[in-house]
Amino acid sequence: MSLSIFTCFIAPQHRFLKTILLLALSSIRIVFGQSTANGQASGSVEWPAYGNDAGGMRFSPLKQINTTNVKQLTVAWTFRTGELENYKGTGAAEKAAFEATPVMVDGTLFFSTPTSRVIAIDAATGQKKWDYDPDVYLRQELSEITSRGVSVWPTATDKTASGGTGKRIFIATLDGRLIALDAKTGKPISSFGKEGSVDLRQGVGNISVTSPPAVIGNTIVVGSSMGDNYRFNYERGVVRAYDVLTGALRWSWDPIPRKKGDVGFDTWKGDVATQTGAANAWSIISADAERDLVFIPTTSPSPDYYGGERLGQNLCASSIVALRASTGKIVWHFQTVHHDLWDYDNAAQPLLFMFTQNGKQIPAVAVGTKMGHVFILNRETGKPLLPVEERPVPKSNVPGEETSPTQPFPATLPLLGLQKLEAWGLTPDDKAAAQRKISALRYEGVFTPPSLEGSIITPGNVGGIHWGGMCYDPESGLLITNVNRLAAVIRLLEREKLAASVKNDQELLRAETGMQLGTPYVLKRSYMFSRDERGITMQTPPPWGTLVALNLQKGAMAWEVPLGFMMDPTKHPEAKQWGSLNFGGAIVTSGGLVFVAASLDGHLRAFKTQDGSLQWEVPLPVSAQATPMTYQVDGKQYVVIAAGGHGKLGTKLGDYVVAYRLP
Structure with missing residues (x-):
C-alpha cells in the first residue's frame, strides 16, 4: 500500500501527532573529456536514474569532493519551484512533501514536485x-501529495532500447497518469498514449503513483500507491508495463493470485480471499536489462492489520518478486513477511549489486525491510546468499485471525532498528508513565500480533528501514542505510462496540482510525510517545534515528551513528546523540563520503564511509525528506538536495533545490 488515508478522530491541535501517525509510513554513465589537474574528467558524470543506476546502488565514482575538502562546500545555486502557490486554497499543504531525487543527463537536471509538475534546470547554473504542469486536481481524495522523481528513456547503458526518437522524460502522476515528455522542450509526446498520456486508473480504480517508473529496454514498468486500511476489498495492486514509444499495454501482473493455477493461489484461504486488494508496489522498482528482469517490492494486502478474510501465507504480497521484463511472468519470489498483519510493506528499493562469495562475483539483490531485516538474495534465482531461517513468532488471540507460526529472519546479519522494548522519559515521571503504558499492552517481541487489548509493535510501521532505502559502496563492500526506531501501538476494536470503546478514552480518541470495512474490526493506531504542554516526549530510548553500515562479508555491523536531532539542543545538550525520525535516503561516493539529509532538524550531512564520523553539516532552508544526488559537469562535482519540508510532519514547507560545490 502506501502511507495511510484514514478517517481520523484527531483534534486540530494535535496535528503533529496526527501526521506522525499517518506516516506508516550498476551501470553508471561516465562521459570523459580531457583530464583536469585533480584527475577528474572535464566532461560529465551523470546521475541518470533515481538510484543512479537502474538497480539503485546510489553510488557515484566521483571523488573531487572527499574527506579532505568536504568542509569547504558552499552553495553553488538555489532554485525555487514556486510549488507553494499550487497548494493555496486546496488544503494540500497538510499532506505535501518534496521527496524527489533529481536525475541528471546531458547537463540538465530533471525532477518532479509534490504535485507532479516536472521541471528541467541547467545542472551548472x-x-x-522548462517546466510542465499536468494540472493535478488537488481537491480530490489523495492519500499522499508527493512524487519521488522522474525517469529517463533511453537509459544510459541499456543496449536493448531502440527507437531513435530522442530522450523522453516519464512522470507517473498523483492522479494516475503516465506522461511522456520531450526532454528538450518539456512538451508531451503526442504519439504516446492519448496526446502524451496513458490513464492508469482505467480498469483499476482510484490509484496514485508517487515513485518514478522503471525503464528497461523499450518498456516502462509502473506500480501504484493507494490508501491503507479503509476497506478489505481495496483496489487491485497491479503492476503494468507499457511500450515507451506508443504507450500500448504490454503486460499486467497482479500480486494477489485471482484464479487456480496462479502462483501462490493455494496460499490464500477463505471464501472471499481473492477479493482482497492492495499488495501493490508503491516504492521503487529495480531493473536488470542484461537479465530481462524487474524486481517488484510488494506490500501488505488490505487491510494491513487484520487478515481473517485472507488466511494463509498470502503469496506474493509482502514479497520481492522478480518478473521477466518482456512478459511479466514470475521468475522467482521471496516473501519477507508471511500473512502480513503489521503494515510491513517492502518500502525500500531492491538494491542490485555484485556480492563476493567463495571468491566469485554473484549477481545479488539486497532487501531492506521495515522490520530491520536485511536479506541478500541471488538475483537470478531468489535463493538466499546469506542464511535465512524461519523462527517461531507469537500467535494471535483475535477471533477469526490465524497468524503464521514462523517468520523469516536473517541468520547472520544484525537486526536493525528497535528490536527490544524499554521505557524511557525525560524525567522519572515520564519514564514511569511510559512503563505503565507498556505494562497495559501486549508485547512479546518482534511480530507481536495486533490484539483487542492493544499490542506494541517493534519495529513500527515507519521502520526499521523505510522508503529512504539503502546504498552500497562497491569499493568498501559496505551496505549503508538510515533507520527509524519508533514503536507503534495497534489496537483492534470490535466494530459494533466502537463508540462505547472510545467514548471516554482520550488516547483512543486521538489515535488514528482505520475503518477496515468488510471485517469485524476497526483499527486504532498510535505510537510510543506522549504529548503535553512541553510538546512530544518519546517513550522508548534514543537514538530514534541512526545511520548504519553493514559489512556483508563479515556479517557484522561496521558502525552505527545517530542521525540528526528532534529536540532543542540548547535545552537538551544530549539531543544530538538522540537522533531523529528520518525519511529519505543516503548516497555514497568514491570520495569516501556518505551524504544524507532526511532528519527533522533540517540539515544536510556528510559522514565518512569508513567509520561513520561526521565530516560536514549545513542547515537547509527547510528540512529535506528526500535523497540527495551528485554529478559532475564542466569539471565540477555538485551535490544536490530537494528541501521542501513535510506537511504531515508539521515542519515548515518550502520549495528549494539546493546545489553545493567546492569554491
Missing part, C-alpha cells in the same frame, strides 16, 4: 529550461 540552476537556471530553468
Whole structure:
C-alpha cells in the first residue's frame, strides 16, 4: 500500500501527532573529456536514474569532493519551484512533501514536485529550461501529495532500447497518469498514449503513483500507491508495463493470485480471499536489462492489520518478486513477511549489486525491510546468499485471525532498528508513565500480533528501514542505510462496540482510525510517545534515528551513528546523540563520503564511509525528506538536495533545490 488515508478522530491541535501517525509510513554513465589537474574528467558524470543506476546502488565514482575538502562546500545555486502557490486554497499543504531525487543527463537536471509538475534546470547554473504542469486536481481524495522523481528513456547503458526518437522524460502522476515528455522542450509526446498520456486508473480504480517508473529496454514498468486500511476489498495492486514509444499495454501482473493455477493461489484461504486488494508496489522498482528482469517490492494486502478474510501465507504480497521484463511472468519470489498483519510493506528499493562469495562475483539483490531485516538474495534465482531461517513468532488471540507460526529472519546479519522494548522519559515521571503504558499492552517481541487489548509493535510501521532505502559502496563492500526506531501501538476494536470503546478514552480518541470495512474490526493506531504542554516526549530510548553500515562479508555491523536531532539542543545538550525520525535516503561516493539529509532538524550531512564520523553539516532552508544526488559537469562535482519540508510532519514547507560545490 502506501502511507495511510484514514478517517481520523484527531483534534486540530494535535496535528503533529496526527501526521506522525499517518506516516506508516550498476551501470553508471561516465562521459570523459580531457583530464583536469585533480584527475577528474572535464566532461560529465551523470546521475541518470533515481538510484543512479537502474538497480539503485546510489553510488557515484566521483571523488573531487572527499574527506579532505568536504568542509569547504558552499552553495553553488538555489532554485525555487514556486510549488507553494499550487497548494493555496486546496488544503494540500497538510499532506505535501518534496521527496524527489533529481536525475541528471546531458547537463540538465530533471525532477518532479509534490504535485507532479516536472521541471528541467541547467545542472551548472540552476537556471530553468522548462517546466510542465499536468494540472493535478488537488481537491480530490489523495492519500499522499508527493512524487519521488522522474525517469529517463533511453537509459544510459541499456543496449536493448531502440527507437531513435530522442530522450523522453516519464512522470507517473498523483492522479494516475503516465506522461511522456520531450526532454528538450518539456512538451508531451503526442504519439504516446492519448496526446502524451496513458490513464492508469482505467480498469483499476482510484490509484496514485508517487515513485518514478522503471525503464528497461523499450518498456516502462509502473506500480501504484493507494490508501491503507479503509476497506478489505481495496483496489487491485497491479503492476503494468507499457511500450515507451506508443504507450500500448504490454503486460499486467497482479500480486494477489485471482484464479487456480496462479502462483501462490493455494496460499490464500477463505471464501472471499481473492477479493482482497492492495499488495501493490508503491516504492521503487529495480531493473536488470542484461537479465530481462524487474524486481517488484510488494506490500501488505488490505487491510494491513487484520487478515481473517485472507488466511494463509498470502503469496506474493509482502514479497520481492522478480518478473521477466518482456512478459511479466514470475521468475522467482521471496516473501519477507508471511500473512502480513503489521503494515510491513517492502518500502525500500531492491538494491542490485555484485556480492563476493567463495571468491566469485554473484549477481545479488539486497532487501531492506521495515522490520530491520536485511536479506541478500541471488538475483537470478531468489535463493538466499546469506542464511535465512524461519523462527517461531507469537500467535494471535483475535477471533477469526490465524497468524503464521514462523517468520523469516536473517541468520547472520544484525537486526536493525528497535528490536527490544524499554521505557524511557525525560524525567522519572515520564519514564514511569511510559512503563505503565507498556505494562497495559501486549508485547512479546518482534511480530507481536495486533490484539483487542492493544499490542506494541517493534519495529513500527515507519521502520526499521523505510522508503529512504539503502546504498552500497562497491569499493568498501559496505551496505549503508538510515533507520527509524519508533514503536507503534495497534489496537483492534470490535466494530459494533466502537463508540462505547472510545467514548471516554482520550488516547483512543486521538489515535488514528482505520475503518477496515468488510471485517469485524476497526483499527486504532498510535505510537510510543506522549504529548503535553512541553510538546512530544518519546517513550522508548534514543537514538530514534541512526545511520548504519553493514559489512556483508563479515556479517557484522561496521558502525552505527545517530542521525540528526528532534529536540532543542540548547535545552537538551544530549539531543544530538538522540537522533531523529528520518525519511529519505543516503548516497555514497568514491570520495569516501556518505551524504544524507532526511532528519527533522533540517540539515544536510556528510559522514565518512569508513567509520561513520561526521565530516560536514549545513542547515537547509527547510528540512529535506528526500535523497540527495551528485554529478559532475564542466569539471565540477555538485551535490544536490530537494528541501521542501513535510506537511504531515508539521515542519515548515518550502520549495528549494539546493546545489553545493567546492569554491
